[in-house]
Amino acid sequence: xxxxxxxxxxxxxxxxxxxxxxxxxxxxxxxxxxxxxxxxxxxxxxxxxxxxxxxxxxxxxxxxxxxxxxxxxxxxxxxxxxxxxxxxxxxxxxxxxxxxxxxxxxxxxxxxxxxxxxxxxxxxxxxxxxxxxxxxxxxxxxxxxx
Amino acid sequence: xxxxxxxxxxxxxxxxxxxxxxxxxxxxxxxxxxxxxxxxxxxxxxxxxxxxxxxxxxxxxxxxxxxxxxxxxxxxxxxxxxxxxxxxxxxxxxxxxxxxxxxxxxxxxxxxxxxxxxxxxxxxxxxxxxxxxxxxxxxxxxxxxxxxxxxxxxxxxxxxxxxxxxxxxxxxxxxxxxxxxxxxxxxxxxxxxxxxxxxxxxxxxxxxxxxxxxxxxxxxxxxxxxxxxxxxxxxxxxxxxxxxxxxxxxxxxxxxxxxxxxxxxxxxxxxxxxxxxxxxxxxxxxxxxxxxxxxxxxxxxxxxxxxxxxxxxxxxxxxxxxxxxxxxxxxxxxxxxxxxxxxxxxxxxxxxxxxxxxxxxx
Numbered sequence: 001x002x003x004x005x006x007x008x009x010x011x012x013x014x015x016x017x018x019x020x021x022x023x024x025x026x027x028x029x030x031x032x033x034x035x036x037x038x039x040x041x042x043x044x045x046x047x048x049x050x051x052x053x054x055x056x057x058x059x060x061x062x063x064x065x066x067x068x069x070x071x072x073x074x075x076x077x078x079x080x081x082x083x084x085x086x087x088x089x090x091x092x093x094x095x096x097x098x099x100x101x102x103x104x105x106x107x108x109x110x111x112x113x114x115x116x117x118x119x120x121x122x123x124x125x126x127x128x129x130x131x132x133x134x135x136x137x138x139x140x141x142x143x144x145x146x
Numbered sequence: 147x148x149x150x151x152x153x154x155x156x157x158x159x160x161x162x163x164x165x166x167x168x169x170x171x172x173x174x175x176x177x178x179x180x181x182x183x184x185x186x187x188x189x190x191x192x193x194x195x196x197x198x199x200x201x202x203x204x205x206x207x208x209x210x211x212x213x214x215x216x217x218x219x220x221x222x223x224x225x226x227x228x229x230x231x232x233x234x235x236x237x238x239x240x241x242x243x244x245x246x247x248x249x250x251x252x253x254x255x256x257x258x259x260x261x262x263x264x265x266x267x268x269x270x271x272x273x274x275x276x277x278x279x280x281x282x283x284x285x286x287x288x289x290x291x292x293x294x295x296x297x298x299x300x301x302x303x304x305x306x307x308x309x310x311x312x313x314x315x316x317x318x319x320x321x322x323x324x325x326x327x328x329x330x331x332x333x334x335x336x337x338x339x340x341x342x343x344x345x346x347x348x349x350x351x352x353x354x355x356x357x358x359x360x361x362x363x364x365x366x367x368x369x370x371x372x373x374x375x376x377x378x379x380x381x382x383x384x385x386x387x388x389x390x391x392x393x394x395x396x397x398x399x400x401x402x403x404x405x406x407x408x409x410x411x412x413x414x415x416x417x418x419x420x421x422x423x424x425x426x427x428x429x430x431x432x433x434x435x436x437x438x439x440x441x442x443x444x445x446x447x448x449x450x451x452x453x454x455x456x457x458x459x460x461x462x463x464x465x466x467x468x469x470x471x472x473x474x475x476x477x478x479x480x481x482x483x484x485x486x487x488x489x490x491x492x493x494x495x496x497x498x499x500x501x502x503x504x505x506x507x508x
């Protein structure tokens with residue numbers, strides 16, 4: 001994981017009202033973010049999503065090795081008031097999950113784009129990345145939703 | 147059509163997340179149910195509970211009338227002390243509503259009930275007037291209600307109160323009290339959180355000013371989601387979740403009745419269950435750490451067989467684990483019994499415990 005210094009961080013951030021959107025990620029309309037590293041993507045939920053959920057008390061993660069299809073519900077995030085499904089933004093195979101979230105689900109709130117990452121998928125179809133929202137598009141989207 | 151409390155705009159100002167609860171647009175949370183709950187348990191928080199029903203029963207036959215319908219003997223109610231919890235029961239001994247009763251005089255009583263049952267309670271009362279000289283008045287939309295709860299409540303608001311709050315024993319109340327220089331209808335030492343605190347009933351035209359003064363003191367607002375967390379920790383039943391028209395007080399282990407009171411609607415069933423026993427009973431469930439929250443409807447299982455069901459569940463910030471209230475067949479109602487809860491298709495470990503998870507400090 002790259003650590004940004006303050007200057008880099010500020011250049012990397014779009015602020016939409018109270019919510020931050022990072023410029024080096026792609027997004028979905030279900031408020032997941034996608035970090036692309038070669039043929040593997042890391043997925044989590046956005047600042048907008050974690051703020052709406054409030055305190056996360058439980059995260060259900062998929063099994064490593066599982067084949068998943070785009071838009072399939074494969075994980076969930078639970079707060080006192082609700083359970084939200086997390087959808088695979090792309091098809092592929094789950095290669096890693098963030099097990100620290102079992103002991104510390106609050107990381108999803110504290111650091112949604114960093115330590116709150118949820119799982120990694122090895123891509124089976126790179127073209128699916130084109131369906132994801134660019135940061136500016138996602139920022140527009142949450143401006144309307146928020 | 148939804149109802150709004152007089153404090154609706156104040157909640158918007160405080161950026162509350164609003165939603166429908168029992169037909170009222172209420173603040174569900176402000177900064178998060180768990181953070182608000184910790185604040186109430188450690189400090190002090192204020193709740194808008196104006197959605198609860200406030201129904202006045204007035205007339206020379208008030209006691210006789212109420213005693214037909216209320217499961218406790220109303221003759222024991224005294225002025226300046228809340229009476230209850232008690233209940234209006236249906237003909238099968240099931241809960242119409244669980245209520246608190248306030249005696250203002252021999253001929254004037256107020257029922258405070260659950261918002262969800264307001265019109266049902268009023269109809270039930272009106273439909274059961276036979277020859278009694280009594281009238282029913284709905285004061286819900288004329289008066290607002292707040293709860294200030296937490297160990298620091300008396301320290302923070304005591305000096306702004308015209309009465310010595312420490313002189314009130316639990317459930318005692320006074321009427322026409324000055325708080326922050328505002329004359330309020332009633333202040334009681336009571337609440338639904340298990341913490342020391344007060345409930346205030348105040349005219350609509352003054353309650354906004356009262357709320358603002360409470361907030362200005364630094365007391366943090368708390369929403370209905372927080373209220374739910376705290377009452378589950380206390381093992382209190384929520385109407386619609388843990389008690390309903392098909393649940394009796396014995397099954398709910400909810401002592402809303404006088405066993406030897408001889409005549410009131412529902413009495414037959416209570417007596418029959420007392421003599422013959424019951425088949426299902428309310429229990430608490432304590433989940434293993436790192437499991438999801440048991441939700442209303444989640445089945446309770448022993449060795450793969452369903453023995454009961456969760457009726458309320460939450461994350462307990464005090465215990466730092468998930469807890470629930472539910473019902474189980476009486477044969478398995480054994481404290482300490484390991485069980486599993488089916489949550490969204492997967493089974494998680496827990497155990498049966500008393501449905502009272504913390505020590506009250508009121």
